Amino acid sequence: MSRLIVVSNRVAPIQEGEATAGGLAAGVLDALKGHGGVWFGWSGEIADNAEPQPAREVGPITLFTIDLSRTDYDQYYRGFANGVLWPVLHYQIGLEKYDRAEFAGYKRVNDLFARSVAKLMRPDDVVWAHDYHLLFFAESLRNLGVTNRLGLFLHIPFPGPGTLRTIPCHAELVRAMCHYDLLGFQTEQDRAAFLDYAIRWSGGRMIGDGAIAAFDRVVKTGVYPIGVHVDEVRAQAGLAANRRVATRLRATLLDWLILSVDRLDYSKGLRQRFMAYERFLQDYPNWHNNVTFMQIAPPSRGDIDTYQEIRRELEGEAGRINGRFAEVDWVPLRYLNKSFPRNVLMPLYAEAQACLVTPLRDGMNLVAKEYVAAQNPADPGVLILSQFAGAANELETALLVNPYDEEGMAAAMDQAIAMPIEERQERHAAMIKVMKENSLERWRDRFQADLRGEQS
Numbered sequence: 001m002s003r004l005i006v007v008s009n010r011v012a013p014i015q016e017g018e019a020t021a022g023g024l025a026a027g028v029l030d031a032l033k034g035h036g037g038v039w040f041g042w043s044g045e046i047a048d049n050a051e052p053q054p055a056r057e058v059g060p061i062t063l064f065t066i067d068l069s070r071t072d073y074d075q076y077y078r079g080f081a082n083g084v085l086w087p088v089l090h091y092q093i094g095l096e097k098y099d100r101a102e103f104a105g106y107k108r109v110n111d112l113f114a115r116s117v118a119k120l121m122r123p124d125d126v127v128w129a130h131d132y133h134l135l136f137f138a139e140s141l142r143n144l145g146v147t148n149r150l151g152l153f154l155h156i157p158f159p160g161p162g163t164l165r166t167i168p169c170h171a172e173l174v175r176a177m178c179h180y181d182l183l184g185f186q187t188e189q190d191r192a193a194f195l196d197y198a199i200r201w202s203g204g205r206m207i208g209d210g211a212i213a214a215f216d217r218v219v220k221t222g223v224y225p226i227g228v229h230v231d232e233v234r235a236q237a238g239l240a241a242n243r244r245v246a247t248r249l250r251a252t253l254l255d256w257l258i259l260s261v262d263r264l265d266y267s268k269g270l271r272q273r274f275m276a277y278e279r280f281l282q283d284y285p286n287w288h289n290n291v292t293f294m295q296i297a298p299p300s301r302g303d304i305d306t307y308q309e310i311r312r313e314l315e316g317e318a319g320r321i322n323g324r325f326a327e328v329d330w331v332p333l334r335y336l337n338k339s340f341p342r343n344v345l346m347p348l349y350a351e352a353q354a355c356l357v358t359p360l361r362d363g364m365n366l367v368a369k370e371y372v373a374a375q376n377p378a379d380p381g382v383l384i385l386s387q388f389a390g391a392a393n394e395l396e397t398a399l400l401v402n403p404y405d406e407e408g409m410a411a412a413m414d415q416a417i418a419m420p421i422e423e424r425q426e427r428h429a430a431m432i433k434v435m436k437e438n439s440l441e442r443w444r445d446r447f448q449a450d451l452r453g454e455q456s
């Protein structure tokens, strides 16, 4: 089989024998472990004379990383990727901060990645790029004369043309994406939005089997919902050695635990969720003293203004809600602005009778799937899930909510806590069935088969 080269903004810190990572990293590692291959990306370091680092071998995987200069980091990563693409692709156009120099910096770093990867490439290698940081990467490689098969999987949503067109360089973005051979999306809605733009605004033409002809190229598009290792999550959640923190937590709880776990990001709908919980405490006083809502929110992108603002805002709201409802022996909201090792997190999922996953938009949302996977099938908890998470397309028996509807979310919390065991079991079994079908292995294998032009 031809060699696989994976390219992503960051290369996950991997060590042999380490507990399996989540999401992207787990899928990529699986894909590379099988037949070996190369993983290329930014080292996470900022250096004035950015030079590629020496290769590092981890089992059959060769890791290549590159440092970024301060200007590249500011323009490519903080600027265009996280100040324009992240908000707009999550439909948050009010947060978009476009700057031409930053867009130029984004393309410059895509060129830098392409030049570095081109040096490593053999004639029959296939390249699998990940996410919104690398929309220009294929065009950069083509400009260097590379003709290998190139695919991109977009982990985040793709919005309709009305939203995308608020990005001043929208036409260039879509043209650049068409230099890939395969574009993978999380949901049919994302793929349809891309095709809508490509056909109505770029003169593209459907040619069957999800492929379009545009810009003198043929691009195949596909839907590949990312999954989790269901059995592995359940095993991690139940392992006695992992359960110490969960046991300590349980000892401090009065009865019910509602849990949320999200990177501290405005797309995750944390402020709306806090408001909905306040509404729940106000409208359903019968649960007072019995319910605890715990929000775990590891800080992320802390050097970007909008992320500092949401952090300040949530700290204020958590204090205000507790000030309003807490009793001497009951703190209704616990807000933990820190991360936990994965093997501690999975037992925490198992401990919670309900999980609130209510992003305003999300490509997939793996927390929702991990929570379901971690449950005891005989006495499972209830997933309350935003209809705007990609996962809602598969997890139809979750309690689906609109994250902009505080009363609706409050009612769902009440329904979740009061739900009879038979209904919980039924809903959970249906979700596990879908998740086993759409596993992480299937995501990895289907994308690679399509990228290599094989039958999946």
Ligand code: GDG
Binding pocket: 022, 023, 024, 155, 156, 226, 261, 262, 263, 296, 298, 338, 339, 340, 341, 342, 343, 345, 362, 363, 364, 365, 366, 367, 368, 370
């Ligand atoms: C992007 C897309 C898409 C969270 N807190 C801790 C921790 N986590 C882990 C979770 C989960 C992962 O991080 C988060 O994944 P999500 O899918 O929820 O969200 P994003 O980070 O925004 O990921 C998303 C995903 O890519 C994959 O395609 O689903 O839509 O935005 O695995 O468990 N892990 C540890 N400690 C924590 O405190 N160890």
